[in-house]
Amino acid sequence: MSELKHWLDDASEADDFERAILRAGLEPDPPQTTQDQVWSSLMGTLTVAPLLAPDAAAASAKAAGAGISKASAVWIAVVKGFVVGLAVYGATAGVSEVSKRFSTPRAPAAGSVRVTTPERAPSTRAEPQSTTPTPTLTPAPVEVAIPRTLSRGTESTPTRPSTSRETNVLPSVAAFDDSEQPSSKRSSRLQDEVRMLRRAREELRAGKLADAFATLEATEHRFSAPALTQEREALMIELLYRSAQRPAAEERARAFLSRYPESPHAQQVRQFAR
Amino acid sequence: MTNDDLAGFEAIYRRDFAFVWRSLRRLGVPVRDLGDATQEVFLVVHRNFQRLDRQRPIVSYLYSVCLRIASNRRRSAVLRHERLSEQAEPLETSDEALAIDAEAQRLRERRALLTRALDAMSLDQRAVFTLFELEGRTAEEVASILGIPAPTVASRLRLAREVFRRTIERHRAREHFELRRAGGER
Numbered sequence: 001m002s003e004l005k006h007w008l009d010d011a012s013e014a015d016d017f018e019r020a021i022l023r024a025g026l027e028p029d030p031p032q033t034t035q036d037q038v039w040s041s042l043m044g045t046l047t048v049a050p051l052l053a054p055d056a057a058a059a060s061a062k063a064a065g066a067g068i069s070k071a072s073a074v075w076i077a078v079v080k081g082f083v084v085g086l087a088v089y090g091a092t093a094g095v096s097e098v099s100k101r102f103s104t105p106r107a108p109a110a111g112s113v114r115v116t117t118p119e120r121a122p123s124t125r126a127e128p129q130s131t132t133p134t135p136t137l138t139p140a141p142v143e144v145a146i147p148r149t150l151s152r153g154t155e156s157t158p159t160r161p162s163t164s165r166e167t168n169v170l171p172s173v174a175a176f177d178d179s180e181q182p183s184s185k186r187s188s189r190l191q192d193e194v195r196m197l198r199r200a201r202e203e204l205r206a207g208k209l210a211d212a213f214a215t216l217e218a219t220e221h222r223f224s225a226p227a228l229t230q231e232r233e234a235l236m237i238e239l240l241y242r243s244a245q246r247p248a249a250e251e252r253a254r255a256f257l258s259r260y261p262e263s264p265h266a267q268q269v270r271q272f273a274r
Numbered sequence: 275m276t277n278d279d280l281a282g283f284e285a286i287y288r289r290d291f292a293f294v295w296r297s298l299r300r301l302g303v304p305v306r307d308l309g310d311a312t313q314e315v316f317l318v319v320h321r322n323f324q325r326l327d328r329q330r331p332i333v334s335y336l337y338s339v340c341l342r343i344a345s346n347r348r349r350s351a352v353l354r355h356e357r358l359s360e361q362a363e364p365l366e367t368s369d370e371a372l373a374i375d376a377e378a379q380r381l382r383e384r385r386a387l388l389t390r391a392l393d394a395m396s397l398d399q400r401a402v403f404t405l406f407e408l409e410g411r412t413a414e415e416v417a418s419i420l421g422i423p424a425p426t427v428a429s430r431l432r433l434a435r436e437v438f439r440r441t442i443e444r445h446r447a448r449e450h451f452e453l454r455r456a457g458g459e460r
Contacts, residue, residue, distance in 0.1 A: 004406070004413045004428060004431065006406065006407060006410065007407050007435070008407065008410070017442065017446075018438070018439070018442055020384060021384050021387055021388050021391070021442065022388065022407055022408065023384075024381055024384035024385045024387075024388055025300070025385065025388045025404075025408050026408060027296065027299070029292040029295070029296070030291075030292060030295050030308075034295075034309070035288070035291045035292075037309070038291070038309055038312050038313055038316075039284075039287060041309070041313055042287075042313050042316055042317065042320075045313065045317065046317075046320060188307075188309070188310050189310065190310040190313060190314065191310070225346075225350065227314055227317065228317075230321070260321075262321070262322065262324055262325055263321060264320060264321060
């Protein structure tokens with residue numbers, strides 16, 4: 001095999017024109033800025049995932065309710081649950097589709113998704129075992145530390161207990177904005193998917209459970225071959241958990257873990273599988 | 275993923291980004307999709323990071339992911355009735371495309387011709403051809419990267435070269451014909 005000569009070598013059998021054609025394909029490497037942009041976008045994508053552990057979700061709900069009397073909170077919760085429930089019905093265009101979806105083996109929640117007031121998770125839940133000496137790695141959101149130089153912005157969640165290594169960092173602008181691709185007006189599919197999942201996550205954080213559900217549904221319908229299946233599924237698990245669909249969330253989390261045991265989101269999802 | 279893993283992942287990203295970018299481009303991913311496709315490759319690497327066989331060269335794994343992603347994109351482009359190479363620019367960078375001097379124009383035409391030749395190859399042939407002729411790898415390295423026997427590399431390279439030559443010959447014939455026609459019209 002060693003007798004094979006590269007055609008770009010002058011001593012090879014290729015003629016000058018063939019060599020010139022090949023030489024035209026020796027492009028320069030992409031600039032450093034491109035590498036940084038893709039990295040930034042990649043980190044943004046990796047942090048789309050579920051990001052509240054049950055404890056954090058409970059804390060979030062708790063903080064949101066601070067300052068309101070218990071009785072008022074119950075009433076508000078009931079009304080909110082009702083309104084949100086109605087919105088889900090409208091947003092998802094029919095319960096039947098939802099029922100169908102959730103009655104599949106992969107989706108353990110039989111029947112329609114009932115979005116109600118977020119339940120509080122037991123705040124005394126034991127922390128999962130961490131194999132790393134850094135305690136903040138668990139049960140924090142998907143642990144992706146963004147190099148400072150590449151972090152374009154931070155997403156802070158006021159109701160969330162602060163951690164010393166908050167890693168829920170997203171680029172404030174899409175690294176591959178459409179305006180940066182004048183050669184094509186088509187927007188990037190992956191970036192669209194990232195945007196939609198990010199939106200779903202923000203809605204989830206804001207307690208807009210029906211909106212989050214509708215967004216996740218829309219994501220599933222829009223992307224027939226999604227690149228971020230795991231992220232979407234992890235968000236759905238959290239949504240179910242926070243919608244008082246704990247058995248469904250748990251079953252779905254177990255399915256997730258058996259399917260993607262090595263997923264970077266497995267650590268978070270594991271907490272919903274109990 | 276632990277901090278050490280993340281550091282390892284970033285090291286791979288920084289070291290091999292250009293290789294992945296070039297590989298995807300040479301496997302036919304259009305310029306407009308390169309960012310997405312590169313990101314997809316590293317998403318896959320990230321997901322499988324803890325399961326990676328550290329004994330094998332990472333470049334081999336990266337290239338296999340590139341091949342899969344390029345192949346998926348090819349397939350979905352076919353399903354959408356798109357013609358990647360005609361929608362996309364030939365192998366080139368966008369700033370160069372803006373240049374209008376004769377040299378840049380010639381380079382552009384040559385790249386377009388190279389793109390045509392590569393598009394005429396099967397993906398397997400294209401992988402061998404680009405790794406060997408453009409990436410400058412030895413045949414042994416190509417065999418290792420692709421995880422195929424050495425004789426297979428040689429045979430795919432031979433077939434790919436034939437395709438390349440045929441495309442060039444067709445181009446020459448067309449140019450010759452047009453020159454004669456232009457001469458006849460004068």
